[in-house]
Amino acid sequence: MKSLLLVVVLAGVAILLSQPTFAQPNSFPFGQLESLQKEERRPMVVFISTDWCRYCSGMKLSTFRDEQVVKLLNASFYFVSLNAEEKKDISFYGHTYKYKPTGNETGVHELAEQLGSIKGQLSYPTLSVLNADMEIMYQYGGFLSAKELVFILASVKKEQKK
Known part of the structure; x- marks a missing residue:
């Protein structure tokens, strides 16, 4: 009985491992974007969110x-996930951005305010796409x-080719 259970469990694990998984897009820190852009110019997708x-x-x-x-994200964009309540300083293109207590x-x-404010308001989630x-x-x-999102990314990608 134990060996049958082991075979069933191992078969299930093998099936799961053989399936392609798309857990999440590759995410980059802001500090790395400048050097990445020097290697290959790509638009950036910034996902601004909070934990709550x-x-x-x-x-x-x-x-x-x-x-x-x-x-799409991994092939044509640099993806960054930004917690809008991040307390660490973030250096981005020669400027240091800080957390502001309210x-x-x-x-x-x-x-988050700089990249995510739309008409002076920041809401969550916000998606911002920046060019190179x-x-x-x-x-x-x-x-x-x-x-x-696929439609938006495909449109941005098409616009970049013009």
Whole structure:
């Protein structure tokens, strides 16, 4: 009986391991982007979120695990995930951005505000797409499905080829 159970478990593990997995896109720290752009110029996708945001978590668990999204991001973009409440300083293209407390145990990172504010407001989640020259090409505040994000990424990729 034990050997049959072991065979069943091992067969299940073998099946799981043989399936391609698209857990998440390759994510890069901001400090690495400048050198990456010197090697290969690509647009950057910045996902701005918080730990407490359920829509952010939803995108992490669904949208950013979709096979097409992961393939597109890894092949044509530099992906960065930014916690808007990150307390560490972040150096990005010659400027150091800091966490700004807004009350007891609350605050927002300057870089999240810089990249994610739309009409003066920062909401979560926010997706910002920057070109290789660090100019914001596209921003969207709110949940994006995998299908919606694939459309956006394909459009940006097509625009870059012009």
